[in-house]
Amino acid sequence: PSKRALSFFRHHLSQLATARPLFAPRMETVSEFMHSLQPQVQILDKTALLFKLYQTYCEVRAERGEMTESFDEFLYWGNIIL
Missing domain, CATH: 1.10.10 (Arc Repressor Mutant, subunit A)
Structure with missing residues (x-):
């Protein structure tokens, strides 16, 4: 849910990948996701x-x-x- 957790997840995902390069899905925090749904709403x-x-x-x-x-x-x- 946070940027810190997202960076840890990305790091561990890269450690698990056996093939290089890795195509990962787009990852965003909960706040970024909510803002993408309603960009006119102020956070x-x-x-x-x-x-x-x-x-x-x-x-x-x-x-x-x-x-x-x-x-x-x-x-x-x-x-x-x-």
Whole structure:
């Protein structure tokens, strides 16, 4: 799913290949794949996603009449969710 994992996969694929040269399929990360499906959609950075997630969390908790925690307290769980 990430660029790092993709580079490891490419390396190990090249190690397994017995014939040279190797024709490999096009490989891309999940983010690159999603962007290729909808190129007009902007991909947000992790900080923007955390703020959007926190905003949604606060709205859902407010609908239920529950108290919300501060952004600092939410930050740990927000990173896990993302």
